[in-house]
Each structure stands twice: as structure tokens, then as C-alpha cells.
Amino acid sequence: MKRAYQRDILKEKSLECHRLAGALRMKEHALANSINAVFFADAKGMVFEVNPAFLKLWGYDDRHEVLGCGVERFFLLKGGFAQWRGRVGEKGGDREMTAVKKNGTVFPVKAAISLFEPAGRRGLGVMGACVALTEKSRSEEFKRQSLKLLALGHLSAGLAHELRNPLAVISSCAQFSIENLTIERPLAENLQVIYRNSQKASRLIEELLSFAKPSNLDWKRLSLNAILGHVVKMARLEASQGSIQTCLKADPNLPRIVGDREKLEQVFLNITLNAFQAVSTHGRVTLTTRHVKKAEMVEVNIIDNGPGIPEEYREQVFDPFFTTKDNGTGLGLSISHAIIKQHGGQIRITGGRRNGTDMSILLPIASRNGDGPDGDWEAG
Ligand SMILES: Nc1ncnc2c1ncn2[C@@H]1O[C@H](COP(=O)(O)OP(=O)(O)OP(=O)(O)O)[C@@H](O)[C@H]1O
Numbered sequence: 001m002k003r004a005y006q007r008d009i010l011k012e013k014s015l016e017c018h019r020l021a022g023a024l025r026m027k028e029h030a031l032a033n034s035i036n037a038v039f040f041a042d043a044k045g046m047v048f049e050v051n052p053a054f055l056k057l058w059g060y061d062d063r064h065e066v067l068g069c070g071v072e073r074f075f076l077l078k079g080g081f082a083q084w085r086g087r088v089g090e091k092g093g094d095r096e097m098t099a100v101k102k103n104g105t106v107f108p109v110k111a112a113i114s115l116f117e118p119a120g121r122r123g124l125g126v127m128g129a130c131v132a133l134t135e136k137s138r139s140e141e142f143k144r145q146s147l148k149l150l151a152l153g154h155l156s157a158g159l160a161h162e163l164r165n166p167l168a169v170i171s172s173c174a175q176f177s178i179e180n181l182t183i184e185r186p187l188a189e190n191l192q193v194i195y196r197n198s199q200k201a202s203r204l205i206e207e208l209l210s211f212a213k214p215s216n217l218d219w220k221r222l223s224l225n226a227i228l229g230h231v232v233k234m235a236r237l238e239a240s241q242g243s244i245q246t247c248l249k250a251d252p253n254l255p256r257i258v259g260d261r262e263k264l265e266q267v268f269l270n271i272t273l274n275a276f277q278a279v280s281t282h283g284r285v286t287l288t289t290r291h292v293k294k295a296e297m298v299e300v301n302i303i304d305n306g307p308g309i310p311e312e313y314r315e316q317v318f319d320p321f322f323t324t325k326d327n328g329t330g331l332g333l334s335i336s337h338a339i340i341k342q343h344g345g346q347i348r349i350t351g352g353r354r355n356g357t358d359m360s361i362l363l364p365i366a367s368r369n370g371d372g373p374d375g376d377w378e379a380g
């Protein structure tokens with residue numbers, strides 16, 4: 001009786017082992033053949049397993065080149081692994097990340113990140129299943145965007161030319177009158193309104209014209225820190241909101257980039273003004289620069305502690321004329337997107353909704369020859 005019972009138990013256990021081995025083989029097979037690039041890392045962020053799709057996507061030949069390396073070697077993680085894992089939180093979720101190939105090229109991926117308990121290792125590890133936001137989907141998106149901009153450019157070019165001169169006349173007449181006449185207060189105020197609005201209309205015209213001639217860039221070797229110092233000053237003047245705290249944390253060893261000074265100033269001013277407008281009167285706007293060595297890029301982050309951009313708007317904000325503001329034109333970010341693309345860079349929103357907005361702009365650094373650090377920066 002006892003023997004028969006033991007035999008049954010043994011049989012059941014061996015069946016269970018068989019089932020477990022089968023399930024394990026199935027999972028291994030699924031992982032080996034998955035089109036998703038999968039990695040597993042321990043609690044310290046050391047990668048201990050990847051699948052073939054991961055090696056292929058990141059450009060490695062052998063998994064041993066990858067195993068034992070930190071997750072930060074494969075992704076740009078702001079603040080390092082621990083901070084990033086904190087942001088991922090217990091629930092994990094889908095996110096867009098910037099990945100770095102073996103040869104240093106950066107590329108965007110969509111990653112489903114989750115925390116798990118790795119067998120035989122301490123603490124919660126991280127697992128990620130990634131798909132490249134392929135150049136195809138990116139370039140289709142870019143093409144779609146470019147076509148919109150092209151149509152807009154053609155449409156606006158003629159109109160803009162006609163409006164530019166009369167507007168300049170209105171603006172300078174208003175300015176001259178403000179400076180030279182002693183007139184009564186309501187009239188002076190009206191003149192200020194005319195002046196401010198004609199300036200605004202001129203800016204809109206300039207922006208519309210920049211869609212018409214997107215490829216006319218004046219390439220120079222530039223110091224991004226200097227550009228940002230200047231932008232912060234201009235933004236303070238334009239926003240004229242005294243109690244917003246602005247801070248520029250510039251990396252003193254930032255390498256130079258090659259680009260069009262005016263266009264880049266326009267990009268950073270657009271984004272900084274958006275940040276100023278988002279925080280209203282008592283907020284904080286921080287601009288940071290850093291050298292992303294492994295990607296041969298520099299990164300600018302413009303961070304505010306305003307209400308953030310809701311998930312559902314995140315793609316639309318780069319479309320021309322998308323605005324949630326009463327007085328907005330909705331052109332700032334679409335122009336910035338086009339200019340950064342022309343510079344071979346990337347622009348994306350990285351901040352979570354409740355923590356305000358963090359706009360990240362990546363730009364390639366200038367070639368090594370004669371490329372000194374960004375020494376001539378003056379604080380803004
Ligand atoms: N820092 C930010 N915080 C919150 N929302 C933002 C931020 N930056 C941009 N947005 C959202 O993106 C939209 C589009 O921005 P964009 O700069 O293109 O146009 P705009 O600021 O509305 O108008 P303008 O053409 O005058 O710049 C904004 O209307 C706003 O809803």
C-alpha cells in the first residue's frame with residue numbers, strides 16, 4: 001500500500017519535472033526567437049542575460065561582450081541606474097528610451113520594463129523587452145512631419161513676404177511714438193499694445209518663413225553653453241516674470257558642436273519660453289548641459305516644474321499649430337523639431353506628467369580636430 005503510494009508520488013513528481021522542463025524549453029525557445037530585444041539585469045543594474053535579438057539590435061557579436069556590463073552602457077539613463085529604476089517604479093511599464101549601440105550610435109527604442117526577482121540573486125532585478133522605434137517608423141514620422149512643414153512653407157511664404165514690410169513699419173512707428181512723444185496715459189498704453197502685437201506678428205512671420213527655407217543653415221563651430229547663457233537672458237526679458245527661478249548648470253568641459261547659431265538659439269528660446277509659460281509666476285526652470293561620451297553627443301535638458309505634458313499630447317505637441325494656449329501659435333516645437341533634425345540631433349520629452357516637463361535635446365559633437373572644451377562660456 002505504502003509502496004504503491006510512493007510510486008504514485010514519484011510518478012507525479014517526474015511528470016511535474018517533465019512539464020517544468022517542457023515549459024522552460026518553450027520559454028527559452030520563445031526568448032531565442034523573439035523579435036523583441038530582451039535583457040535581464042540584477043538589482044545593481046548588471047546585465048546577466050540577453051537574447052539574440054538584443055545582440056543584433058545593439059550590434060554585438062557575442063553575448064559575453066555584454067554580460068556583466070551595466071545597463072547604462074546600453075541606454076542613456078539620466079541620473080544613473082538607481083535613479084532610473086526609482087522612476088520606473090514597482091509597476092514598470094512602457095517607455096521610450098534612448099539606446100546606445102556598440103559603435104556609439106544612439107537610437108530610440110520602446111521598452112517594456114518590469115521588475116522581477118532573479119533566481120539566486122539578491123534584490124529586485126530589471127527586465128526589459130525592447131523594439132527599435134525603427135528608422136522606418138521614425139523616418140515615416142519625420143517624412144509626415146516634413147510634408148506638413150513643406151505644405152505650410154509654400155502656403156505661408158508668399159503671404160509672409162507681403163506682410164513683413166507693413167508690419168515692420170507699424171512696429172517702428174509705434175516704437176518711435178512711444179520713445180518721443182509725451183502723450184496721455186491711455187494713448188501711450190495703446191501704443192505699447194500696438195508695438196507688442198506687431199512684434200508678435202513679425203515673429204510669427206519669421207517663423208512661418210523658416211518653414212519655407214528649412215535648409216539654409218549657416219554652419220559654424222559653436223559653444224552650446226554660450227548659446228544657452230544668451231537664451232536664458234533673452235527668456236528672462238521676454239517672459240518678464242521676475243519670480244521664476246532660472247538656473248543654468250553648464251558642463252564646463254562640454255565639447256563644441258557644429259550648427260547654425262541663430263537657429264539653435266531659436267530652438268532653445270522656444271523651449272525655455274514654453275517652460276516659463278508652463279510654470280507661471282513661482283516656478284523653477286533649469287537648463288543643464290552634459291557630454292554623453294559614449295554617444296559622442298551633447299545633451300541639453302530644459303526642465304520645469306509646471307504641470308507637465310499629458311501623455312495623449314506628447315506626439316501632437318510637435319505638430320504645427322498644435323497649441324493649448326490662448327495666445328499660442330503652436331509653431332514653437334514643430335520648428336524646433338525640424339531644426340534639431342537638420343542638425344542630426346534628437347528632441348524628446350522625458351519628464352513624467354506630475355513632475356513637470358523635461359525636454360531633452362541631443363546634438364552630435366564637432367569632429368575631434370581642434371575641438372577644445374567649451375571654455376569661453378560666460379554665466380548668463
Ligand atoms: N514645458 C511645457 N509644459 C507644459 N506643456 C508644454 C510645455 N512645452 C510645450 N507644451 C505644450 O505643447 C504645446 C505646443 O508648444 P509650442 O511651443 O509648439 O506652441 P505654443 O507654445 O502653444 O505656441 P508658440 O508658437 O507661441 O510657441 C503647448 O501649447 C503646450 O500645450
Ligand SMILES: [Mg+2]
Pocket residue numbers: 270273274328332333
Ligand atoms: Mg511655445
